[in-house]
Each structure stands twice: as structure tokens, then as C-alpha cells.
Amino acid sequence: MSTFPMTDPSLPPAPSRRKKALIIGSGFGGLSLGIRLQSLGFDTTILEKMDGPGGRAYQKRTPDGYVFDMGPTVITVPHFIEELFALERNGGRLDQPDYPPHVLTGERVREGESGGPRTRDYVRLVPILPFYRIYFDDGTYFDYDGDPGSTRRQIAALAPEDLAGYERFHRGAQAIFERGFLELGYTHFGDPATMFRVVPDLLRLDAVRTLFSFTSKYFQSPKMRQVFSFETLLIGGNPLSVPAIYAMIHFVEKTWGIHYALGGTGALVRAFVQKFEELGGRIEYGSEVEKVLVTDNRGRPVRAPIGRRVARGVRLRGGEEMHADLVVSNGDWANTYLKRVPRAARLVNTDLRVKAARQSMSLVVVYFGFRDDPARPLDLRHHNIILGPRYEELLTEIFGRKVLGADFSQYLHVPTLTDPSLAPPGHHAAYTLIPVPHHGGGIDWNAEGPKLVDKVLAFLEERGYIPALRERLTHLEFVTPDYFANTLDSHLGNAFGPEPMLAQSAYFRPHNRSEDVRNLYLVGAGAQPGAGTPSVMMSAKMTARLIAEDFGLHPEVRSGGVARAEGQGQ
Known part of the structure; x- marks a missing residue:
């Protein structure tokens, strides 16, 4: 049901000022939603605590010439990206088919550039094959490329x-x-x-x-x-x-392939920033949001979680207050409610409920640069999954017992095999990502982080993935769950928001429209439908539809149903 009454389409629109929107966080969700809100006629400001955009997708440039994507590196469903770049100021539509017929029936691009004509105005996307090389502990491997x-x-x-x-x-x-x-x-x-x-x-x-x-x-x-x-x-x-609904990931990748943005995922983030600013949006960096300002209908502070509760804006860490017609959090779902929404304003998302939710695992990510060696060329691919000797037991330790095992699995990303511009000439830039328990396990990462990094580097060298790695190493840094907890402000240092188990999916996953506070919304990995770059962009469109519905825009749009491409099931 709409939070606001729909306007009567037979009446001329009443003159009014542009509605103001504030978005907390400039991750993929915040940027995608910012573009959509600008196209719908809002005046949108994104508030980002870091010194640059991206959130989890922040890109780091080092003094010695390396470029590291700090977070996501797998890009799929380029149609979602093309749709954002095609939007215009005050010309946004939300009732178009989500999957036009040419997208559903088109052949997956296997070579050359991809992503559509508007995307190519902002960033270059190239397909990656195989999608992943999956190494087993016995030395065999499987090239996963989606080709039957x-x-x-x-x-x-x-x-x-x-x-x-x-x-x-x-x-x-x-x-x-x-x-x-x-x-x-x-x-x-x-x-x-x-x-x-x-x-x-x-x-x-x-x-x-x-x-x-x-x-x-x-x-x-x-x-x-x-x-x-x-x-x-x-x-x-x-x-x-x-x-098992997540078996659909196999077909998402098979249908639209895996892509890479030349210049790294950070290049796609910068392209979204460019589009957002072209549409009139504004980003303020170094602006950490301390509180969401919540009042009753008369503008008084809320003292109990009953009656009407309305988001009026935010207060920054330095004390400055910014007022708006709506507030959206692209931050961590749990900490949005636990830290930023007053307890007296929360009837549904109480401390008890939020703390009881199961959070996803965390990560140790090692960012490293090393000299190329023509005598020993790398026999790796752009995306490499290196599985350890155990699978089910290791997953149980990470997610269930929350302990560090004797072995590990990892995702090794070597983008310079595709894009040498991310490293100095004659060098490679890489990162390897190791799933680990979040802070609920009580692990001292100041002590255990360096030990795990040493084990991982020794493994890559001794198992022949990168021969003589430690001798060729020229740059090394890493992050642990402490980075996710402190820098990215994720509850318990989780890396992906609430764990996508059945009891935390669909209706049971955090809602994009707050049940507690009117004009407060969520977008991104912690909201519906979930984590992953395509899902986060879908989340932005979901949230934009809810906002359009609540503010009387495009009354034909409803959150539970949209126009679909011809030929899709009813």
C-alpha cells in the first residue's frame, strides 16, 4: 500500500518545489539509486564518509603505481548498467520492461566490447572467458565458461x-x-x-x-x-x-556472461558518479552520517515507537544537520538501525531483532603486486577459485563454528592478465580473497591476520600458482574483518550484509521501505533482493519504485508488479 495518496491524474499538477533526497553511502546501490532519483526529478545528495566513491567497491591507487579494486570484481547483466546510463533528468521511467525482448533473446557477447551504446560513452566493458578457473586440491581444474x-x-x-x-x-x-x-x-x-x-x-x-x-x-x-x-x-x-533458488546464478552468468570494466571496477564506479553528476546530483565526501533525524508529524523528537515517525534528514559527525524529504541508507542494514535510527523510533527493527539476524561471513583480502617473469609465465586466469582439501567441513567452520581452520579456500583475482594498466610496466596487480568468520568468532585479527596472509602467500608460491612469489613481491597490504567493521561500518565485520539463508530471504530479508519510519528507505546488499552487483542494481530500481509510489510519481508503478517483456510468463 502506498504511504502517500496517489495524485488524481485528471487534475493538473500543483506547482511545488523539487523534493530533496539524501542517500547515505556511495556504493553501487547508492549511486544507482541516485541516478534513478535524479531522473525522477529529485534533488539528490549522496553523503560518503570516505574520501572517494564506491563503498565496498572503493578503488585504491598506491604511490608505487598499483591500482587495486578493494571489493567486487565480477560484473554481469550489462543491461542493468546500460539502463542507468540511458536515463535522463526528469525523464525517468519505472514502468518499462525489466528485460526487453532483445536482452532475453540476444546472444551472449563472447569477444570485443559489450554493454550497449550508452555504456560505451562512460566505461568500456569487456567479456571475460572463462568466467572462472576452478582449481581442486589435487591439481585438476575446471574452466567454468557457461558454454554447455x-x-x-x-x-x-x-x-x-x-x-x-x-x-x-x-x-x-x-x-x-x-x-x-x-x-x-x-x-x-x-x-x-x-x-x-x-x-x-x-x-x-x-x-x-x-x-x-x-x-x-x-x-x-x-x-x-x-x-x-x-x-x-x-x-x-x-x-x-x-x-536452492540461488542456482539461478548459474543461468544469470550463462545468459549474460561475466564482464570486466577496463580500469577496474573503480572505473565503473567513476562512470556512475559522472552520470549522477551530469543529471544534477551532488556527492559530499568526508561526510559521515551520525544520526537519521526522526520526528513526529509536528516536528517533535520521537520518544516512543508508536504513532507517526518521519525521517526529516540527517546529522553529520561534526554536528551539521541536513534536511530532506526522504533519506535512504546504502549502509549496513544492522548498523543503520542500531546506530543511526533512534531506538525510540523502532517498533519492528528493534535491537533484539537486528542483533538476532545472522550476518554473512567476513573476509581477509590480500592486495599484492609482483614482478612479471617471462621465463615463468603465469598459468592463471582473470578469475581463479582455488579450493582447499575440505569443502563442507570448512564452510561449517566459517559460518557455524566461526573458527579459523587449518586450511582455506580462496578467490585469486589477477586483472592485469586482461588490463596491464593496473600495474607498473612489467608487473602484475592481484588480490586474493579468503572467506573467514565475522567478529562473532572473537578472533584477534591483529594477531591472526598476518599469520593467515603468510600462509596464503606461501601456498600460492609452493603450490606453483605464482612461482617465487615472495621473491618477486613488490607491494603487499591486506584487510581483515576489522576493516569491514571499522572502515565500512558493517555489523560484526560482515562483508555482504545479512546471510542469504531461507529465513532471511524475500519477505524475511530487510525491507527497502522502512517499516518503522516514514520516508526512510534502504538500498544495497543489506536490502532486497540481496548482495552482488546485479542484485544491488536491482535493489536500487526496487527502492526507486517504492519512492515513486509513495510520492505520487508514475502511479501505474507498483512495488509488486511491473510491465514485463513480451513472451515472459504471466
């Missing part, structure tokens, strides 16, 4: 007993993708009725069992079970507990 023929050939070589299972998995994952992503992806589950309407379909598709259980139904080989379930780790989800 290539996939079948590799399964035949590694686990021929699973060929028939792959065909069944492929059909099952495709059905989940078509219903869960194409048809329901933009649905905001703001009430139980919306959720319950889709439950029969999810049960029919077997999408509510865990993802690992779903893959195990089709594959006998431990290697194939890992290949077709690991991807949720890149959005903070434990394959042993996330629902």
Missing part, C-alpha cells in the same frame, strides 16, 4: 558419471532462473501475502532446499557439487544453507 558443450566435455573428463545429472541440473536451474530471476527478481516482498503467493512455485521448483543439497541431487562427484554451488560464497552465502 565445454561444460559437458570437462564433466566427461573429470566425472563422467555426472553427465546425465548435469542435463537434469541444467533444466532445473533454468526453471528457477526463469521464475525466480526473470519474473520475480524485481518483486519487493513488503508483505506476507506477496511472499505466500510464490511459495507454491518455489516448492514445485524444489528451490527451498539448500543449494548444496540441490546440487547433490544431480551430481555424485564432490568436484561437480563444488563447481555448481560455490558461487554463493561471492555474495556472502553458505552453499550449505542458502536456498
Whole structure:
């Protein structure tokens, strides 16, 4: 139901000033929503505590010539990016098909540039193949490229007993993708009725069992079970507990491929900033938000979580107050409520409820530069998944017991194999990401962080992934869960927001429209639909639709249903 009454379309619009919007945080969610709000006619200011944009996607340039993306490096669904670059000031529309027919039927770009004509005005996207090289502990590997023929050939070589299972998995994952992503992806589950309407379909598709259980139904080989379930780790989800609806990631990547922004993910962030500012938006860096200003209808401070509660603006760390018609948090969901929304204004998102939510795991990320060695060329790919000797046991230690195991798995990103501009001539820039428990495990990262980094570097060298790495090393730094907790202000140092388990998905995931405070909204990894760059951009469109609905814009738009591309299911 709309928070504001819809305007009567038969009446001429009443003259009014432009509505002002404040967005806390300049991550992908905040920037995407800022672009959309500018296109809808709002005057939008993004407040960013750091000295540059991106949030988790912040890009760091070092004095010795290296460029490191601090966060996400996997870009998919370039149509979402193209749609943002095509928006114009005061010309925003939210009732167009989310997946136009040419997007649904087009061939995935395998070489050259991609992303559409407007995207190429701002940033260059190139496809990456294979999507990932997945290394197993015995030295074998699987090149995951989304091509069914290539996939079948590799399964035949590694686990021929699973060929028939792959065909069944492929059909099952495709059905989940078509219903869960194409048809329901933009649905905001703001009430139980919306959720319950889709439950029969999810049960029919077997999408509510865990993802690992779903893959195990089709594959006998431990290697194939890992290949077709690991991807949720890149959005903070434990394959042993996330629902099988996340099998759709396989088809999202297969349909639109994996892409890289030349110059790094930071180049895409800068392109979004450019577009936002072209549309009249403003970003203030070094502006840390301390509190969301919440009053009753008469402008008085709220003293109890009853009656009307309205967001009026924010107070910055230095004491300055900024007022607006609406406030959006692109920050961590838990800390938004625990730290920034007064306790007296929260009836739903209470301290008890927020602290009881399960947060995603955290990360240790090692950023390093090293000299190239033509005599020993790297036998790596742009994206490398290096799995340890244990899978289920390691996941249980990270997510369940919250302890550091004797071994580890990692995601090794070597973008200079595609884009040498990120390092000095004759050098490579890389990062490797190791899933670890969040702060709930009580680990002293000042002590354990350096030890783990040493183990990881020794592993990469001794196992032959990067021969003589420590001898060739020219730059080294790393972050631990302390960075996520302190710099990025994530509750318990989580890296991806609430863990995407079944009990925290759809209606049970934080809502993009606050249930507690009128004119307060959320966007990004902590809100619906969840983490990952495409989901965060979807979150921005969801939140923009809710705001448009609440402020009487485009009354044909509703949060639970939108115009769909011709040929999609009803």
C-alpha cells in the first residue's frame, strides 16, 4: 500500500518545489539509486564518509603505481548498467520492461566490447572467458565458461558419471532462473501475502532446499557439487544453507556472461558518479552520517515507537544537520538501525531483532603486486577459485563454528592478465580473497591476520600458482574483518550484509521501505533482493519504485508488479 495518496491524474499538477533526497553511502546501490532519483526529478545528495566513491567497491591507487579494486570484481547483466546510463533528468521511467525482448533473446557477447551504446560513452566493458578457473586440491581444474558443450566435455573428463545429472541440473536451474530471476527478481516482498503467493512455485521448483543439497541431487562427484554451488560464497552465502533458488546464478552468468570494466571496477564506479553528476546530483565526501533525524508529524523528537515517525534528514559527525524529504541508507542494514535510527523510533527493527539476524561471513583480502617473469609465465586466469582439501567441513567452520581452520579456500583475482594498466610496466596487480568468520568468532585479527596472509602467500608460491612469489613481491597490504567493521561500518565485520539463508530471504530479508519510519528507505546488499552487483542494481530500481509510489510519481508503478517483456510468463 502506498504511504502517500496517489495524485488524481485528471487534475493538473500543483506547482511545488523539487523534493530533496539524501542517500547515505556511495556504493553501487547508492549511486544507482541516485541516478534513478535524479531522473525522477529529485534533488539528490549522496553523503560518503570516505574520501572517494564506491563503498565496498572503493578503488585504491598506491604511490608505487598499483591500482587495486578493494571489493567486487565480477560484473554481469550489462543491461542493468546500460539502463542507468540511458536515463535522463526528469525523464525517468519505472514502468518499462525489466528485460526487453532483445536482452532475453540476444546472444551472449563472447569477444570485443559489450554493454550497449550508452555504456560505451562512460566505461568500456569487456567479456571475460572463462568466467572462472576452478582449481581442486589435487591439481585438476575446471574452466567454468557457461558454454554447455565445454561444460559437458570437462564433466566427461573429470566425472563422467555426472553427465546425465548435469542435463537434469541444467533444466532445473533454468526453471528457477526463469521464475525466480526473470519474473520475480524485481518483486519487493513488503508483505506476507506477496511472499505466500510464490511459495507454491518455489516448492514445485524444489528451490527451498539448500543449494548444496540441490546440487547433490544431480551430481555424485564432490568436484561437480563444488563447481555448481560455490558461487554463493561471492555474495556472502553458505552453499550449505542458502536456498536452492540461488542456482539461478548459474543461468544469470550463462545468459549474460561475466564482464570486466577496463580500469577496474573503480572505473565503473567513476562512470556512475559522472552520470549522477551530469543529471544534477551532488556527492559530499568526508561526510559521515551520525544520526537519521526522526520526528513526529509536528516536528517533535520521537520518544516512543508508536504513532507517526518521519525521517526529516540527517546529522553529520561534526554536528551539521541536513534536511530532506526522504533519506535512504546504502549502509549496513544492522548498523543503520542500531546506530543511526533512534531506538525510540523502532517498533519492528528493534535491537533484539537486528542483533538476532545472522550476518554473512567476513573476509581477509590480500592486495599484492609482483614482478612479471617471462621465463615463468603465469598459468592463471582473470578469475581463479582455488579450493582447499575440505569443502563442507570448512564452510561449517566459517559460518557455524566461526573458527579459523587449518586450511582455506580462496578467490585469486589477477586483472592485469586482461588490463596491464593496473600495474607498473612489467608487473602484475592481484588480490586474493579468503572467506573467514565475522567478529562473532572473537578472533584477534591483529594477531591472526598476518599469520593467515603468510600462509596464503606461501601456498600460492609452493603450490606453483605464482612461482617465487615472495621473491618477486613488490607491494603487499591486506584487510581483515576489522576493516569491514571499522572502515565500512558493517555489523560484526560482515562483508555482504545479512546471510542469504531461507529465513532471511524475500519477505524475511530487510525491507527497502522502512517499516518503522516514514520516508526512510534502504538500498544495497543489506536490502532486497540481496548482495552482488546485479542484485544491488536491482535493489536500487526496487527502492526507486517504492519512492515513486509513495510520492505520487508514475502511479501505474507498483512495488509488486511491473510491465514485463513480451513472451515472459504471466
